[in-house]
Amino acid sequence: MVANTKEVKDKDICVLRISPEEKRELSFKDEQCIGCGICEKICPVEAIELGDIGAIERTGVDESKISVDEEKCVLCGMCSSACPVDALELKLDEKSIKDMEEYPKLIKTAEISDEECIFCKACETACPREAITIARVLPDRSKLVTGEIEIDKDTCINCGVCEEMCPADAIEMEHHEPTSSDPTVSSDISVNKDKCVYCLICKKACPVDAIKAVCRSCSYGEYDLKPEDSEIKGSSFIDEDACVNCGWCEEICPVDAAKVKKAFEGELDIDLEKCEACGACVDICPCNVLSFPESTKPGEIVEKLKKDETFCIYCGACENVCPVEAIGVKRTDVDFTPTKSKSWKKQLESLKT
Amino acid sequence: MLFGMCLLEIYILKINVSVINTHGVQMPKHIVSGLKYLTAVELIRDGLSQKEVAEILEMDRSTVSHYLNGRNLSWNSIEVAEIITKFCPKDFLTLTYALLDNSEKTRIIVKTCSKKEFQAEIEESCIGCGLCADTCLMNAIVLDDLKAHIDSNWCNGCLMCRDVCPTNSIKIFGGK
Numbered sequence: 001m002v003a004n005t006k007e008v009k010d011k012d013i014c015v016l017r018i019s020p021e022e023k024r025e026l027s028f029k030d031e032q033c034i035g036c037g038i039c040e041k042i043c044p045v046e047a048i049e050l051g052d053i054g055a056i057e058r059t060g061v062d063e064s065k066i067s068v069d070e071e072k073c074v075l076c077g078m079c080s081s082a083c084p085v086d087a088l089e090l091k092l093d094e095k096s097i098k099d100m101e102e103y104p105k106l107i108k109t110a111e112i113s114d115e116e117c118i119f120c121k122a123c124e125t126a127c128p129r130e131a132i133t134i135a136r137v138l139p140d141r142s143k144l145v146t147g148e149i150e151i152d153k154d155t156c157i158n159c160g161v162c163e164e165m166c167p168a169d170a171i172e173m174e175h176h177e178p179t180s181s182d183p184t185v186s187s188d189i190s191v192n193k194d195k196c197v198y199c200l201i202c203k204k205a206c207p208v209d210a211i212k213a214v215c216r217s218c219s220y221g222e223y224d225l226k227p228e229d230s231e232i233k234g235s236s237f238i239d240e241d242a243c244v245n246c247g248w249c250e251e252i253c254p255v256d257a258a259k260v261k262k263a264f265e266g267e268l269d270i271d272l273e274k275c276e277a278c279g280a281c282v283d284i285c286p287c288n289v290l291s292f293p294e295s296t297k298p299g300e301i302v303e304k305l306k307k308d309e310t311f312c313i314y315c316g317a318c319e320n321v322c323p324v325e326a327i328g329v330k331r332t333d334v335d336f337t338p339t340k341s342k343s344w345k346k347q348l349e350s351l352k353t
Numbered sequence: 354m355l356f357g358m359c360l361l362e363i364y365i366l367k368i369n370v371s372v373i374n375t376h377g378v379q380m381p382k383h384i385v386s387g388l389k390y391l392t393a394v395e396l397i398r399d400g401l402s403q404k405e406v407a408e409i410l411e412m413d414r415s416t417v418s419h420y421l422n423g424r425n426l427s428w429n430s431i432e433v434a435e436i437i438t439k440f441c442p443k444d445f446l447t448l449t450y451a452l453l454d455n456s457e458k459t460r461i462i463v464k465t466c467s468k469k470e471f472q473a474e475i476e477e478s479c480i481g482c483g484l485c486a487d488t489c490l491m492n493a494i495v496l497d498d499l500k501a502h503i504d505s506n507w508c509n510g511c512l513m514c515r516d517v518c519p520t521n522s523i524k525i526f527g528g529k
Contacts, residue, residue: 002487019487020456044480045519074519076482102498341499342477343520 006070011063015070024075025091026068032087032241033065034286036315039079039088040066042347047072048079054280054321078347081105081336084263084315085244085286104339104348106263108245112236116257119234123249123258128288128311131242132249136234140194143229147198147215149191155210158186162202162211170195171202246287246311264351265333266314270305274326277304281318281327287311290318329353381452383427387434388449390420392465397421409461438466443511450490460491463509471510471527473503479522485514 007014011030016023035053047069056063077090077097081104090097097103112123112132119136151162163171174188198215217225236257249258268289282290282305289312293302316329334351389410396406403421407414420426437448445467450459481499493507494514501523503514508525515523 002484017484017487021492022483022487024483074480074482074484076480076519078480339499341479341481343480343522344499347480 004070004073004075006068008064011065013064013066013068015068015073015075017075023091023093025094026073026075026077026080027089027091028064028066028068029087029089029241030064032085034085034087034244034315034317035065035284035320036084036317037320038082038084038315038351042078042082042351044076044078044343044347045072045074047074050320053284053317054323057284057321058280077103078344081344082348082351084108084313086241102339102341104336104341104344107261107335107337108263109261110238110240110243110245110249110258111260112238112249112253112258114235114257116255117234117236118255118257119232119236120254122252122254123236126248126252127243128246128248128286129239129242129244131239131244133237133239134234135237136232138232139230141197142194144225145197145215145217146224147196147213147217149193149196149198149202149211149213151189151191152210152212153189155208156189157208157210158184158189159207160186161205161207163189165201165205167199167201168195168197170197244286244313244315246289246313248288248311251310261335262313263335264314264331265335266312266329266331266353268307268309268312268314268318269328269330270307271326271328272304274324275304276324276326278323280321280323281305284317284321286315286317287313383430384433384437385452386420386426387430387432388437388452388462388466390426390431391434391438392462393417393420395465410458442467442469442509443513446490446509446511446513456490456492460507463491464507467509469510469527470505471508471525472505473508474524474526475501475503476522476524478520479518480520482519484517484519485523488513488517 002017002019005016007016013028015026018024035050035057037050037053040048040050049067049069051063051065051067053065055061056065075090080088080090080097084106086098092100098105117134119134121134121136124132124134158173160173160175163173170192172190172192173186175186178185198213198217200213200215203211203213245260245262247260247262250260277292279292282292289308291306291308292304293306295302314329314331316331319327319329331352334348336348339345389412392410393406396409397403401409403417404414407417410417438445440448446459446463449463450456453459453462479500481496481501483496483501485501486494486496490511490513491507491509493504494501495504496502503523510525510527512525515525
């Protein structure tokens with residue numbers, strides 16, 4: 001008889017069924033799990049149980065967010081197809097069912113077009129999952145302004161005023177203690193022309209007029225500056241394991257370079273009468289949808305809880321953790337790739353509430 | 354009715370076990386020889402040549418010839434083998450598999466010596482978990498588009514797939 005085996009490593013779970021014909025492997029990555037409980041809902045054999053998510057999230061207790069009963073699990077893969085954050089994955093002979101056409105999967109994407117992106121890093125800062133990395137190469141500062149600068153070392157008295165005042169830290173002096181054989185306070189002074197922006201502050205501040213400098217851009221305009229020298233180059237990267245397709249990047253992008261497609265549509269309802277402002281939902285929400293409003297002026301009484309539904313993925317984690325049933329998450333649409341299997345279709349449709 | 358048959362067979366099996374014991378450790382091999390003999394006879398009847406039979410059962414051609422001429426084989430072994438082929442399909446299959454410890458030969462022997470025909474029907478509630486396919490000793494089940502398909506030619510009606518199916522989606526008919 002074929003029997004399942006289970007391996008638990010830290011908080012990750014792996015259930016295996018190996019027959020002469022096929023190896024089935026269901027893996028659960030706790031770090032990716034957002035505690036929504038969709039796996040528990042869709043499992044046709046009730047093999048998955050959602051843990052006490054609120055307690056796990058808020059106390060950091062060393063426990064997996066879900067448990068899988070390997071005696072009950074039949075390794076069908078429905079949990080893997082329905083998980084909105086790909087924390088569960090079924091592999092058949094090492095191939096993920098996410099790469100197999102016959103298996104339906106949730107239609108959800110998050111993309112940043114490097115063509116459109118201006119690498120401002122707003123999305124990187126806003127992403128609640130820290131899934132975005134923007135790598136950018138800034139232009140060479142010396143190519144954006146040109147000029148000439150020269151210090152007459154015979155006139156210079158090494159007072160250090162220019163070095164202290166230079167906003168670009170472009171002037172460097174070789175300070176030393178004066179001796180009878182060399183009665184100076186500095187042996188040399190130089191200008192780093194990669195750093196100098198020809199602002200002429202040094203020239204104006206020098207008490208002995210030892211600095212001759214001119215900004216060519218100011219005098220003759222920007223005719224000799226090449227537009228390509230001011231180009232910002234870069235690339236964007238979205239960590240698909242961490243991304244939850246919440247849409248923060250799309251919303252915050254100033255040039256519409258980020259595009260997000262969510263798998264679920266729905267409604268998020270908060271009953272402020274029932275809400276006791278415990279904050280469990282605020283802590284569990286993977287998308288920073290829920291927050292406590294702050295009063296803007298003395299004596300102002302604010303609402304107990306604020307929602308920003310634009311970023312809601314309707315996963316239902318907040319509803320699960322709310323101890324007073326003040327939150328209702330309705331899923332009105334579940335978008336998944338077509339399948340010929342009626343049972344799979346029915347089961348995925350059942351996620352609508 | 355199947356249940357009744359199984360009870361009877363447990364009784365017969367007890368007799369067989371006593372036969373096995375009195376004849377020592379060689380008895381399982383004798384029963385296997387008996388099963389191979391019965392299979393060879395059926396295959397020849399189906400029009401196969403001795404050479405083909407030898408290939409299918411992975412035996413020497415001369416051994417097949419000897420078998421068919423009733424040599425090198427005790428009639429007692431054939432008798433026990435015949436009783437085994439009349440067991441309920443699950444017992445016939447699992448006992449044969451236990452005796453041979455070879456999936457391919459078990460399939461051939463059970464398919465050839467099973468007289469009954471079975472038709473399988475998979476309901477739409479099948480989730481394509483593949484547990485039936487992994488369980489089927491006849492390798493009669495394949496998954497296609499997340500649904501199991503049972504090849505009636507190979508199904509011997511053991512019902513083990515039906516027993517493991519988590520969604521009760523397998524119906525097996527026949528047995529005539």
